[in-house]
Amino acid sequence: xxxxxxxxxxxxxxxxxxxxxxxxxxxxxxxxxxxxxxxxxxxxxxxxxxxxxxxxxxxxxxxxxxxxxxxxxxxxxxxxxxxxxxxxxxxxxxxxxxxxxxxxxxxxxxxxxxxxxxxxxxxxxxxxxxxxxxxxxxxxxxxxxxxxx
Numbered sequence: 152x153x154x155x156x157x158x159x160x161x162x163x164x165x166x167x168x169x170x171x172x173x174x175x176x177x178x179x180x181x182x183x184x185x186x187x188x189x190x191x192x193x194x195x196x197x198x199x200x201x202x203x204x205x206x207x208x209x210x211x212x213x214x215x216x217x218x219x220x221x222x223x224x225x226x227x228x229x230x231x232x233x234x235x236x237x238x239x240x241x242x243x244x245x246x247x248x249x250x251x252x253x254x255x256x257x258x259x260x261x262x263x264x265x266x267x268x269x270x271x272x273x274x275x276x277x278x279x280x281x282x283x284x285x286x287x288x289x290x291x292x293x294x295x296x297x298x299x300x
Contacts, residue, residue: 186202
């Protein structure tokens with residue numbers, strides 16, 4: 152669990168990196184990037200920056216190359232704006248959340264289709280056996296409390 156100070160630093164790094172990518176990094180390889188999360192190590196020496204890119208696989212590869220080449224510029228700006236003793240090193244990771252969410256949505260759609268087929272096959276069918284499979288005792292003795300004799 153991150154400390155409140157680390158959470159604030161992570162949020163601030165996220166803002167700085169996003170602003171840098173929007174305003175100062177002019178690499179033509181840089182695609183439509185969204186910074187999704189920043190995680191600091193416990194000692195604050197390393198920051199993992201997670202991002203997503205709109206587009207195909209080539210856009211992802213080009214953006215990854217642009218981020219690697221701009222890491223020094225971004226890190227120096229992070230150091231200036233954070234004013235901490237040690238500027239954390241930055242490492243960029245493609246965030247897999249959108250792809251995972253898409254896969255989950257596809258699996259849910261397949262499950263809905265299967266459920267619809269099963270419901271379609273079950274229409275007009277009846278369960279095997281009695282409608283009420285539980286044994287019931289209609290004895291009047293069950294109404295009495297034990298020890299009422």
